[in-house]
Amino acid sequence: MCFVRNEQVYATLLSKNGRDQWSSHIMDYPGKPDGLTGLSEDKTLELLRAAIGDEAIPIELHAVNAWEAAIGMAASFRQGRVFLAGDAAHVQSSAGGLGMNTGIQDGHNLAWKTAAVLHEQFTPALLDTYEPERRAAARASLALSRHMHPTLDLAGSRWTLFVEPGDGRWQATAASLGIEPHVHDLNTLGDAVLVRPDGFVAWRGATRESLQDALRDLGLRPQWPYQLVRSTTASQCGSSGAG
Structure with a gap:
């Protein structure tokens, strides 16, 4: 993955297959509205070419999706016979691949315990350990993600x-x-x-x-209204002195 920042766009470029498939996160560009905003196909192609640095390169656009990084955790991972795992239980930024790994661990934790209960090797009490174990792991993962997510x-x-x-x-x-x-x-x-x-x-x-x-x-200059007031005052003083 590489980060591109120029006057036209701030984005990432990531090769998917090492040859001709790429993905990009377009994070900022001049005039970008606040909040989650979708991009038209034409605007997406314009920004991608600005990131690549070649306006003539052919691009076959497969999909455009608006998303924003978020960090959060469900109030409960279990309600009776229903269990939450992965993004349904916790959501975090893509930094570090922590969301995927934490979700896979959720599935593994729940799978072997469910199998053990179904095969009557353990009582259903074993499933009661899922939420406290995975909530502690998710809390640690979210804390790490919060520090890893680039503030920039x-x-x-x-x-x-x-x-x-x-x-x-x-x-x-x-x-x-x-x-x-x-x-x-x-x-x-x-x-x-x-x-x-x-x-x-x-x-x-x-x-x-x-x-x-x-x-x-x-070296920031004073704002124009301030400069205008100073200039006007100086002009008036000069006229008064000349008279």
């Missing part, structure tokens, strides 16, 4: 401000910065984190003032 995938190719969930003070701050960052909720251990469009962390801190100082150090 959320950032894409734009300025992005990661803030603590529920910390609403940063929304107004983001709107006043002059760079129009996308704001994401993320457990940032108390601080906010600003990521540049090239994937580098530009700042981490807890106050608006320190964020503004960091952007000023990077």
